[in-house]
Amino acid sequence: MNEQPVRVAQLSCGPEHSGVQKEIYDAAAAVNAEMFFPDVTLADIRRSYDAFGLEVRSGDLKLAIARAMALVEQKVDADAVFIATCFRCAEAAIVRTELRRYIQGNSDLPVVSYSFTERTTSGTLLTRMEALTTIARRRALLAREKQKGTTMGIDSGSATTKAIIMQDDKIIGTGWLPTTEVINSANGVIEEALKEAGLEMADIEAVGTTGYGRYLIGNDMKADLIQEELTVNSKGAVYLADRQHGEATVIDIGGMDNKAISVLDGIPGTFTMGGICAGASGRFLELTAKRIGVDITELGPIAMKGNSKIVPMNSYCIVFGTQSLVNALAEGSSKEDVAAAACRSVAEQVFEQQLQEVDIKEPVIMVGGTSLIEGLVHEMGELLQTEILVPHHSQYIGAVGSALLASGFIEEK
């Protein structure tokens, strides 16, 4: 990499004393970014503290406020901002949220905020850091609104692998398989997509990969673009939903983790990614479908017929969630009500654990395989009090985003 490192300003309290600072450094180094601490004076800290008006007591949080103001007032240059505080600290959580809002509302800087524990590793931070640096480094690429030429996108997810072939801004081929062996699954979906499009690999002008297996497949295929799913999915979502201008929020409840991304003019601003337990993911819905003896594709329509408020269910933990599921069925609850309750529980988990870290701006676009489960979309809409958009091909979101962005590389060839 000959590119200049992306300079990421760190606003934090606690990582140095939790053994996490090294993990932050490592994650940044892996994506050619460098962390730095905006320089302020004691007088700046006092002035900022008074001006910002949030009367916190912790010294490091006061320092974080002063550093945030120095960034917004452009006294210190940065390409991106990383806010990190201890998980379970109420004082820090308030500061983290308010600083994110403040920076987002008063500057163009991409921000990611994260609450860590001593178990947080650079691996956990890597995708977030990669997305942060991508937004900072590739604004031009992310500004692309139309697909050109013939391109392919491959999304190697934890549960499924997807391929999309696009030509002149239209989807002409799709492939979808459960993920088993990463390369084999990718080859399978590529074959399906090429067949549907009536093309051969030689016709493809550029390839983009995303998802957990992106590096393996991308390197194997010599892909033009290997990109984490946060930026790719948000791009794909606003493209398919035809909401490329203005604000939007993208929610992707995946097989292993969930993403919530707030987007402005097609470029992600803040995002959260995670999921403490599979109880807040598509996995729990798969399990529910199996328990009530239906295919996952039938779960949505069944849930729509049920009442989500009858069966108590809390899938904060997938084990407890499964227990409630089994108990409810044993007590004679209808499968419709159970399915609806499962959808509501997953929606609640995502709402409580993740949507608190981004400001929900309408329209809310749901993507990924779980967006096809209409019961889940309905419950999420109820919680957010809004009509949720589910674009066509929403289950192929990563692949579409990759194919769209990859077309930016055709001119370079």
Added chain:
Amino acid sequence: MAKVFIFPATSLILSDMVERWGHEALGAATGIRERIQTPSLDSPPLQMTPEDPKKGLKYAAVEVPCGVRGRMALYGPLIEEADAAIIINDADLSFGCMGCARTNELVLYMIRQQKGLPILDITYPKTDDEGVAFVTQIKEFLTGLEGDKNE
């Protein structure tokens, strides 16, 4: 010579006062030096590793944020080792390594819980007269201290 825990643990003035009158100051530098000079896994900048918040479980429960437990792993053993403590109250802590208010509360409580530990409560001077009171009180306190409780 007595070991005197200082609060704020990063205080330059207290570090000076304690050593000026012949005692040993126990503060942030004491704990950090120990880590910086011990071979372990590389964990910049303070050489504090995820093991520290775990050690901190001795002082704070698992639901307490890791940053508090990590800091307690740094200060807790020093408080236990101390023969005396000097506390600057109502300090304008708008700065410094004592970055976490919750840790400060717990550190102060823990100091006061140590049975028979001589404690000097004081405030930062804001005038010349208070400057005289500040150094006089500290000197008197330190002069009256006996040596190492473990000796």
Added chain:
Amino acid sequence: MSAKEYIPTYVGTITKYVFIDSPNVTPQTLAIRAYEISEGLMIKETCFGLQVTGDPETVKNLITELRTVDPAHIFVKDRGFPPGDPRRCRANLGGARPGYYGHEFESGLFRYISHGLMELEKNAAPTVTPLGKKRLDEGKLPLNKLIEIINNEEAQ
């Protein structure tokens, strides 16, 4: 990311900051004095004074000697890191390390401390009003006083 082994340097040493805030002695003068008696210690000049690193006993002796230059205007602080450590260096961090603000704040109080130390030189046991911990109810109006005020108001 693989765990890297950390091999410490300067093991067994201590480092002290020596701050000088004197109308009569400059940091340069202090540095010259320190070099004269350094006995192989590592001495680093800074804008506020010095940093001294070496084995604990020798550092202690040097500090005792240095203090005699201007006892009321020299302040010494213990430091965990050796001098110029990249982990704490402003140039590497982009901003000052957190402890810097503590120094900045406390050095603003040097003049009161210096005044106190000089007074203590003249009179070893001055009478002072103790600076203590404020009680939570300090400065609050006692209840019986409030009742008295109300009663007086009503009587008028």
